Amino acid sequence: MNLQWLGYVGLVALVLCWIPQSLETVRLGKCPVNLTFLVLSSLGSFSLAVYAFSVGDPVFSALNIVTTLGAALNLYYKLFPRKDHA
8 A cells, every 4th residue: 555645644734834833923023932943843844855855856845945944934033033113
């Protein structure tokens, strides 16, 4: 039985999990997620994107690029939260 489809479901779920978190982060202007998690997630996703690109896998390259962007966006707001003008 070919379980490749299960791998795609998992990858899509991981990509999609960054959408609500990223929307909340932008709305709040800061990221409540743990800094260590964000750094490791960004590094891990970026490393996997480079690897997937090097082996010529465009699907996994694209998915890991998207997860890298989600993690990086949240990392940016963690390091540089928006200042409120109150």
